[in-house]
Amino acid sequence: xxxxxxxxSITPEDTAAVSKFEQTARETIEHIASTPLEQxxxxxxxxxxxxxxxVLAALLIYFIGAWLIKKxxxxxxxxxxxxxxEKAIASFVESLTSISLTVILIIITVGALGVNTTSLxxxxxxxxxxxxxxxxxxxxxxxxxxxxxxxxxxxxxxFIETENGYxxxxxxxxxxxxxxxxxxxxxxxIPNGSxxxxxxxxxxxxxxxxxxxxxxVEYGTDAKDVKARLQEIVDSEKRVLFVxxxxxxxxxxxxxxxxxxxxxxxxxxxxxxxxxxxxxxxLNEKIYTILPQNGIGFPFPQMDVHITRQDS
Numbered sequence: 001x002x003x004x005x006x007x008x009s010i011t012p013e014d015t016a017a018v019s020k021f022e023q024t025a026r027e028t029i030e031h032i033a034s035t036p037l038e039q040x041x042x043x044x045x046x047x048x049x050x051x052x053x054x055v056l057a058a059l060l061i062y063f064i065g066a067w068l069i070k071k072x073x074x075x076x077x078x079x080x081x082x083x084x085x086e087k088a089i090a091s092f093v094e095s096l097t098s099i100s101l102t103v104i105l106i107i108i109t110v111g112a113l114g115v116n117t118t119s120l121x122x123x124x125x126x127x128x129x130x131x132x133x134x135x136x137x138x139x140x141x142x143x144x145x146x147x148x149x150x151x152x153x154x155x156x157x158x159f160i161e162t163e164n165g166y167x168x169x170x171x172x173x174x175x176x177x178x179x180x181x182x183x184x185x186x187x188x189x190i191p192n193g194s195x196x197x198x199x200x201x202x203x204x205x206x207x208x209x210x211x212x213x214x215x216x217v218e219y220g221t222d223a224k225d226v227k228a229r230l231q232e233i234v235d236s237e238k239r240v241l242f243v244x245x246x247x248x249x250x251x252x253x254x255x256x257x258x259x260x261x262x263x264x265x266x267x268x269x270x271x272x273x274x275x276x277x278x279x280x281x282x283l284n285e286k287i288y289t290i291l292p293q294n295g296i297g298f299p300f301p302q303m304d305v306h307i308t309r310q311d312s
Contacts, residue, residue, distance in 0.1 A: 054112060054113050054114055055113065057112050058109045058110075058112040058113050061105075061108060061109050061112050062105060062106075062109045065101075065105035065108070065109070066102075066105065068101075069098055069101045069102060069105065072097065072098075072101065073094050073097065073098050076090075076093065076094050076097060077090070077094060080093070080094075092175055138176065140193035141175075141176045141177065141191045141192045141193040142175055142176060142192075143193070143196075144191070144192035144193040144194075144195060144196035144197065145173075145174065145175040145176055145177075145192040145196075146175070147192075147196045148173060148178070148192055148195065148196055149173065149175075153200050153202060154170055154173075154200060154202050154204075154205070155170065155173070156170050156171065156172060156173060157169065157170060157204070158170050158202055158203070158204035158205065159202075159203045159204050160180070160200055160201060160202050160203065160204075161200070161201040161203070162190065162195060162198060162199075162200060162201075163198030163199040163200070164190075164194070164198065166180060166182075166188050166190060167180070167182065167183075168180035168181050168182040168183065168186075168188060169181050171187070175192075176191070176192060177189050177190060177191055177192055178190050178192060178195055203273065203276075204273055206273060207272065207273060208241065208246070208247060208248070208270050208271065208272060208273060209270070209271060209272075209273050209276045210268055210269070210270050210271075211268070211269050211270075211271055211276060211279055211280050211283075212266065212267065212268050213266070213267040213280075213283065213284070213287065214256060214264055214265070214266055215230070215264070215265045215266075215267065215287055215291075216259060216261075216262030216263065216264050216265075216298060216299065217262060217263050217265065217291070217296050217297065217298065217299070218262065218263075218296075218297045218298070218299045219262070219263060219299070221263065221296055221297075223255060223263075225294070225296070226263075226265060226291075226296055227253050227254075227265070229290060229291055229294050229296060230253045230265065230267055230287070230291075231251075231253055232290075233283060233286045233287060233290055234251045234253070234267065234269055234283070236286070237269075237279060237282065237283060237286075239271055239272070239275045239278070239279050240269045240270070240271060240279065241269070241270045241271055241272070242270075247270035248270060249270065251267070251268065251269040251270075252266070252267070252268040252269075253265065253266070253267050254266055260301070261299050261300070261301045262298075262299045267283075267287075
């Protein structure tokens with residue numbers, strides 16, 4: 001953590017104010033010492049009454065201000081509930097508003113006592129700047145959290161993959177970080193600053209996903225027979241979606257490429273997002289099992305070596 005020393009410069013105006021205070025205190029002491037007791041008591045009484053009135057006024061200002069701050073916070077809470085705002089954002093805005101208004105109220109209350117609040121306000125501003133510089137990384141994470149909570153690129157329960165290679169189910173999103181639970185039940189905490197500035201792959205955002213298989217078969221195998229067997233495998237899976245059931249397109253089966261050792265077929269189908277992996281693994285097994293049963297083999301990479309003999 002980088003620490004920035006807080007430096008407060010003393011201006012000529014501050015020096016003059018201190019000198020004036022010392023002079024006033026000296027004159028007050030000399031006045032008390034030179035004033036007869038029968039004259040001093042009424043003066044002290046008037047001063048005490050004046051100070052007491054200031055104290056009462058300050059207390060009145062504080063309690064009325066505290067009541068108004070509570071009303072403002074309750075009003076914000078009702079507005080956020082009505083608009084169904086994210087709880088983390090609502091709580092932060094309520095707390096920030098309450099703290100800011102409370103600081104202003106304290107400054108006003110101190111001013112009502114006759115204390116000069118200019119130096120106090122300057123000290124608070126300098127302290128806030130120093131804290132902001134020291135917590136620059138935290139501020140970045142906070143801003144990223146606000147962006148995520150407002151624009152909602154993902155929510156709790158979504159399965160996402162981040163630019164840094166982390167993937168898992170979102171278990172919690174707060175102001176400063178996001179928690180992911182991986183498929184092997186590890187907990188990963190990612191700062192929102194880096195998360196909001198990177199690429200996010202959200203696998204749960206859409207209702208449907210497309211599954212794809214690339215199947216290589218031996219050269220010489222009849223293409224119509226291969227496509228017919230693959231179509232039977234696809235039709236046997238009840239979780240595959242068609243245009244009639246809301247999919248963007250019907251299943252696709254076609255010759256994709258002519259490889260060195262195999263003819264490659266592509267199979268593409270649409271399924272519900274939650275069925276993606278189950279359908280993928282189920283059809284993988286069916287392709288591996290059913291195609292060889294119908295005389296369709298899977299080739300291995302092969303190399304032809306020709307040896308010639310030369311007589312000496």
